[in-house]
Amino acid sequence: MHDRSAILLLPNAWDAGSARLFAHRGFAAIATTSAGMAWSLGHADGERAPLAEVLAAIERITRIVDLPVTADIETGYGETPAEVAATVRAVIAAGAVGINLEDGVPGHGALRPCAIAAARVRAARAAATEAGVPIVINARVDSWLQQDAAKPAERFDDAVQRAHAYLAAGADGIYPIGLSDGATLAALVQAIDAPINVAAGPGVPDLAELARLGIARVSTATRFAAMALAAVDHAAGVLLESGRFDCLASALTYADAQGLFERT
Numbered sequence: 204m205h206d207r208s209a210i211l212l213l214p215n216a217w218d219a220g221s222a223r224l225f226a227h228r229g230f231a232a233i234a235t236t237s238a239g240m241a242w243s244l245g246h247a248d249g250e251r252a253p254l255a256e257v258l259a260a261i262e263r264i265t266r267i268v269d270l271p272v273t274a275d276i277e278t279g280y281g282e283t284p285a286e287v288a289a290t291v292r293a294v295i296a297a298g299a300v301g302i303n304l305e306d307g308v309p310g311h312g313a314l315r316p317c318a319i320a321a322a323r324v325r326a327a328r329a330a331a332t333e334a335g336v337p338i339v340i341n342a343r344v345d346s347w348l349q350q351d352a353a354k355p356a357e358r359f360d361d362a363v364q365r366a367h368a369y370l371a372a373g374a375d376g377i378y379p380i381g382l383s384d385g386a387t388l389a390a391l392v393q394a395i396d397a398p399i400n401v402a403a404g405p406g407v408p409d410l411a412e413l414a415r416l417g418i419a420r421v422s423t424a425t426r427f428a429a430m431a432l433a434a435v436d437h438a439a440g441v442l443l444e445s446g447r448f449d450c451l452a453s454a455l456t457y458a459d460a461q462g463l464f465e466r467t
Contacts, residue, residue: 204232204271205339205376205398210414213273213422217243219263221427223463226268233268234303235261237275239428250309254280254290258297265298267464273301273339278309284326291330291338301339302327303378306365307348314345321368328373341400341420342366342374347381359387363394370397376420383407385416392417 204211214230216222217239225233238248240260246252257276265272274294279287287304294302304327306320307313314320324342331338346353346362353361366377376398379391383401385408392399398419401407404426413421441450 205419207398207417207419210410210418211420212410213420214427215239215275215423215425216264217428218260219267220460220463221431222264222272223267226270227463230270232271232273233264234273234301234422235264235275236423236425236428237277237303238425240275242428242432248277250277250280254293258293261294261299262297271300272298273303273341274299275303277303278305278307278315279323279327284322287323288326288330291327292334295331295334295336295338299338300336301341303341303343304374305343305345306369307343307345314349317365317368320365321372324369324374325372339376340374341376341378342369343378343380344369345380347379355387359390362391366391366395366397370395376400378402380424385412388413388418389416 211232212230213232213234214225215234215236216225217236222233240257241248241252244252244256244260261272261274274297276290276294280290281287291302304324306315308315324340327340344362344365346358346365362379369377374397377395378400380402382388382391383404383406388399388401399417400420400422401413401418402424403421404424408416410421438450442448
């Protein structure tokens with residue numbers, strides 16, 4: 204699905220229900236969202252959801268869909284490459300066949316030095332090889348999330364250097380999260396011979412334009428989870444203000460939801 208012949212469109216699920224809905228809609232594969240999953244488990248994003256709870260949620264998703272699932276494991280839930288490797292083994296055991304791995308520190312802090320971040324990717328690849336599961340490692344490059352004074356050219360060059368190091372360490376694709384400028388994406392495609400992932404959202408070029416630019420993969424990140432919360436929040440506010448129940452009308456009925464989980 205990452206051969207760059209067509210864009211892979213990945214919706215990010217946060218629980219078994221959202222994953223089953225995406226599968227029902229006909230997506231070819233499913234990703235998870237660390238933030239949406241953490242919120243559904245009662246925690247903030249940034250590796251504050253206990254790994255055991257995250258693994259259980261991933262296992263529920265892989266059980267309920269007959270599709271490839273790639274798991275957002277943030278920075279790998281570990282300070283050392285060995286700990287990242289242990290996380291990857293556990294994620295594979297939960298049924299995932301891909302991971303997102305960030306090069307920042309938990310909570311979207313400063314970037315790790317390139318060599319250290321690459322060592323973590325190398326450990327993830329070694330763990331997958333040992334498990335006999337050739338997972339897709341989508342290495343996230345957080346250069347465009349940093350609020351430092353780096354000039355655009357410096358940020359770009361740093362991202363390219365990191366991408367090459369991560370690919371050499373065993374990554375399959377690069378995820379420059381926070382980057383949506385078409386010209387910069389096109390330059391990145393030319394500079395990196397690997398699938399590039401873009402986060403979907405308002406203001407991001409549409410699929411046709413991203414395909415023209417050479418983007419291989421688009422994921423929805425936290426968008427669907429936040430939209431679901433927003434819809435409930437709006438209806439709850441209307442209910443409290445009006446005392447009327449019209450706001451509880453839904454195009455998806457109980458029977459529809461129930462049907463998503465009934466198996467023949």
